[in-house]
Amino acid sequence: MVHSMFVVVVIVTIYVVVMLLRYKKLKPLNVALLVLVILLVYQLYGLTASNDNGYRIEKPKGNSEQRIAHILLEAAYCGINEDSLQTIERSLLCQTCRIFNQEQRTIFRYQLRLQPNSSSDMLVMAKDNVYFNESIQFQKSPLVGKHFKSCSVVGNSGILQNSDCGAEIDKSDYIFRCNMAPIKPFGKDAGYRMHFTTMNPSLLKNRYNTFDRIQNISDFREDTSRQTGLIWIPVFGDNYWTRTCFRAYHHHRTTNSKIVFGHPEHFKAIWRFWEKRGLQTWPSTGFYLATTALDLCDEVHLFGFWPFHKRYYPEPHDVKYHYYEHLPWAKKHNMTSEFQLLWQLHMDGILKIHIGRCQQ
Missing domain, CATH: 1.10.287 (Helix Hairpins)
Structure with missing residues (x-):
């Protein structure tokens, strides 16, 4: 225009x-x-x-690795080329090939903050950032003014299985986790520490049957008692789920964790930021957290991010959708496009994607 x-x-x-x-x-x-x-x-x-001209879904003009990555992700809908997939996997396995680039990170953070309501101060609803406050427990968001040296965002991809990355994840100053993934049985690969855990409303239906029975409430309280830090629920993301989310808030009893409400304006801001850069569907939880972490943290490490059914190193094998359970691969989000954007951020030294085994 x-x-x-x-x-x-x-x-x-x-x-x-x-x-x-x-x-x-x-x-x-x-x-x-x-x-x-x-x-x-x-x-x-x-x-x-x-x-x-920041981070867009378009043909990269950089080196051969970027061009191959683009070819791979273009082919995701009509069959993945094995040679391309192997090339991108080899590139990500080389952790010494990419170092954090402070200048690029600063530019990206500046671009992100140009989007209204995208600041991490808006991540959690509080009395000082909403028009109504009867059910809001915080006077101000618990993340206002916070900043961390290093953060890990732990996705749920099956690529975490047998990764031995738990200790590496737990080294971070602040750790984001997705959708109440079980911790104790998988700590060696996914770590034990947690500070911020999301709970998608669909989980309240699929795992706790929307609290229709006393046993469902008991299971919910037992699971949340194992959590620490903040449990983030997008209460106002969809009117269909609002009542169920409030029931979860009222059934929560443990003092180990606190349930907080996600601010819908913050999610919209992140969505609009990436929509301008070519993302056609609303962000997945992991992609949303990765973007948020870039505003909060100097160094962002991504674990458990791999939207492909296969990997080839150290030997070819299938990858589960979630590392902790067997589920069919979902197509709700455009994860290949999201991965392309994360790949570009990785190539620019703005964050690091970890897909290999972590050294002990």
């Missing part, structure tokens, strides 16, 4: 100059004003272009 405006202004300016010359009414002041208008429009075009 701005590009078209710039072209129109240039054409009109040329026309006006020609007319003024024709009727001999061209004065220095007129010329100066016209030049000023052109410069202002050009500056506006440059600023808008610089803000819009």
